[in-house]
Amino acid sequence: MARLLTGGLIVAIVAALLFFLYSSSYRTRLEEQTQQISQLNAELLKLQNENEQLKAELAKVQGEQNILATQNEEMRKAIASFKATGKMPPNLPPPK
Structure with missing residues (x-):
């Protein structure tokens, strides 16, 4: 009975450790993705x-x-008017 209890406790500890490691890596990935989204949003705003x-x-x-x-x-x-009549047209706009 003690072996069974000890084995169950060890399995529970290992499972808790694996869950902790998985959740830590998940949080890290989530933070990286959040930061990347923020950077992309800033770049999008700049480009807009x-x-x-x-x-x-x-x-x-x-x-x-x-x-x-x-x-x-x-x-x-x-110019066409000048060529036809030989006189400068009076409504000639000044060049800018």
């Missing part, structure tokens, strides 16, 4: 901010491109 800035810059460049295209068309019309 950068994306918004780039979108704003792109909109600005596209606006400038539209203005330049309009000015270019006006200049073509003015």
Whole structure:
């Protein structure tokens, strides 16, 4: 009976030790994953901010491109008018 009780106690101690080691490694892995998620969220936020800035810059460049295209068309019309009449058109926009 004492052997059975001693064997059961040893098995319980070994099981408790294994459970403790498993839970420690699980907690460590969980902490590492939590830290990795935090880092990835910070990087995502940074990239989203950068994306918004780039979108704003792109909109600005596209606006400038539209203005330049309009000015270019006006200049073509003015050049065509000058070639046809030999006189400078009065509504010629000043270059920027």
